[in-house]
Amino acid sequence: MTDNHGKQIQIQLGTFDIDQLIEALKRREDACNELSQFAWDAVRKISLNPTKKDITLTIMTVRELTGKNKATGQEIYDSIRMRGGFLCPAEVGPQLYLQHKDQPKERNLWIAMEPIMTNDGYLGLFNLGRGGTRYLDAKGGGKPDQIWNGDIQFVFVLTQ
Helix, strand or coil, X not given: CCCCCCEEEEEXXXXXXXXXXXXXXXXXXXXXXXXXXHHHHHHCCCCCCCCCEEEEEEEEEHHHHHCCCEEEHHHHHHHHHXXXXXXXXXXXXXXXHHXXXXXXXXXXXXXXXXXXXXXXXXXXXXXXXXXXXXXXECCCECCXXXXXXXXXXXXXXXXX
């Protein structure tokens, strides 16, 4: 569904404990799916929902959110909140990677979330991409003053 409120995707949180999540991600890695070392670092640091919960995610571009061709991370997050939206729990990154298998090629989705410090010192946001392979990364993007181009897509929670 696409309209002035963005495209919506429903996923389920709380389907794994951390060991089960890591195992599910390992099973997913193959010639067409991969996780960066930054993503592995971040996954090991996240909290998971203790019970199963359906969550509806909204996808909008920076331009749709802010009305600008370039905006800072802080402006994007402020725009999400002004729309009545919320940042995603970090679990959304790996769960969306596992559950949203029909992600179109050349579409990168950045998860609007509290940044996670990776082992290499990057403030990371989960990023799902698809080029030749589908991948999950978490390198960079977490600084509030980072500048984002207008066509970058962010995922957030519009209602809880």
